[in-house]
Amino acid sequence: MMQIQARRAMRSESPDVQPVSTAPAQQAIGSSISVRSVVKKYGAFVAADRVSLEIEPGEFVTLLGPSGSGKTTLLNLLAGFQNIDGGDILVDGRPIQHVPTHRRGFGMVFQSYALFPNMTVAQNVGFPLRMARMDRAMTDRRVAETLEMMRLSEHAQKLPSQMSGGQQQRVAIARAIVMRPKVVLMDEPLSALDRRLRESIQIELRELHQTIGSTILFVTHDQSEALTMSDRIAVMDAGHIVQVDRPVEIYRRPQSRFVASFVGESNLIDAEVIQRKGKVLTLRTPGGHVFEAASRDGVHGKRATVLVRPERIRIHDQPTPHSMPATVISALFLGEVLRIEVRLDDGQTLLIRCSDTSEITLPQVGQKLQIGWGAADGWVLS
CATH class of the missing domain: 2.40.50.140 (Nucleic acid-binding proteins)
Structure with a gap:
């Protein structure tokens, strides 16, 4: 079911897609996101309890928290994989809670990669472009640019099974950004990788964000990931956002014992x-x-x-x-x-x-x- 949703999420209603440039972005192309008093319940359990969050265009914001804190739930509500029970979600000022997932135009990167095993790397990356009915020449050029950006050019004709976990995750990221989406959602995409590889891709993701200028919402339970990559961090606990701030403020001047204890080692x-x-x-x-x-x-x-x-x-x-x-x-x-x-x-x-x-x-x-x-x-x- 997740792969079906992923396919739908990557489709676009228009073939008019902006070209990808490997040069640093001159300005953010990302959308603003406004989460206002959002509620999500599973029976008596409240997974998101009147959550509010404002994200500026082109920001890299991380949802950080322990398992069960509500961070993945909030991401799924934004993606449209689940329906909200209260509140509003606005993108560029327009409510999207009733917009189907495949019409929101977001790029998605999953923990499980969600690659098509029978397609080559180039075919996986080009899939959203084919769904958008982009012409063959433009598709080939866009795929080549994106593979170069993600350092995957030499692997273009390989199948996912012939690649390492880190390479497969790069393919998943390439597929998510090939349409130059205004919003990219990432659900713990690095958690299955070893420490050295995870740290390497963290740096690459930060550089990629500076290049493409999209708004990125990243979910993780790893404090070092959040501190390394984010413009701001939203720390979640028990369905609430307990602090939103720049990484240095979260680490040096937390607002509660929970944040102080969860983010880094601490002496209280x-x-x-x-x-x-x-x-x-x-x-x-x-x-x-x-x-x-x-x-x-x-x-x-x-x-x-x-x-x-x-x-x-x-x-x-x-x-x-x-x-x-x-x-x-x-x-x-x-x-x-x-x-x-x-x-x-x-x-x-x-x-x-x-x-x-x-x-x-x-x-x-x-x-x-x-x-x-x-x-x-x-x-x-x-």
Whole structure:
């Protein structure tokens, strides 16, 4: 059924398709997308609970969240694979919830590739053009341009079964963009690939987006994918979007414990607020260590949870006015990174990640360290 839907999604009502250029896009050709109070229910279960999201033309936006958070549901509602139970979805200001999938004109890339096994690479990529009744010469030229863009030219006459998983995914992406769609939807397209290949295609996708200028909505549960490729990230949890922001803001200044914990590794330190000076708070841990951390406007109360990322914690050779003692409870060598877990005197545990350099020696379990961080390294969540 998914392949049938994929075929329909790739058809166009008009053969007037813009030429693909391998030069950087001068301006975004993508559509704006407006999701307004969208609801989707499966019986008593609410998969999308009054979700709202605004996407600018040409943006690369990632829906990020754990399994069951509603990200794939939202993508399927936008694609037209499922019907919404409330709210509106607008593309370039026009409602599309009643428009059939094959008339929305979106490019689609699936996790399972959804390639036609009996067609060559060139035939798979050219399929949407043939459905649009484009003439043979234009189709051949468009396919050749797109294969070159995706570094697949030498594989044009191969069948999918003769290609690696990464190559097949490139074919699926090529097929999705060959019509130069204004919107491209991607449902965890890299999850089946190994880490090195996944990282390589992440960079290629980012470059591709800058070239074609389409609006891209990308679904993943992988934080590194979202941080690497996105203009903005919409973090989802239990059918809600809990934060939408640029990757650097999501990582450095999350708005909740959930976002802080889900996006990257984190140390969440419970502390008492003892002084406020603008957006900088002075805090004290249960063990008596006093430190400063930045906060957003409107953070009040006598207790606070402070986020300190593992790479922001520094190890000192000697005690300093801002350091505290800690005991090593685990230490792992991960190649370019040392992963060290320590316990403070008050019982709290902290994770430290530092680059492997000639100046740093992997500590032993039970070893005493002096650790600390600066005011700019902490972020008050609440």
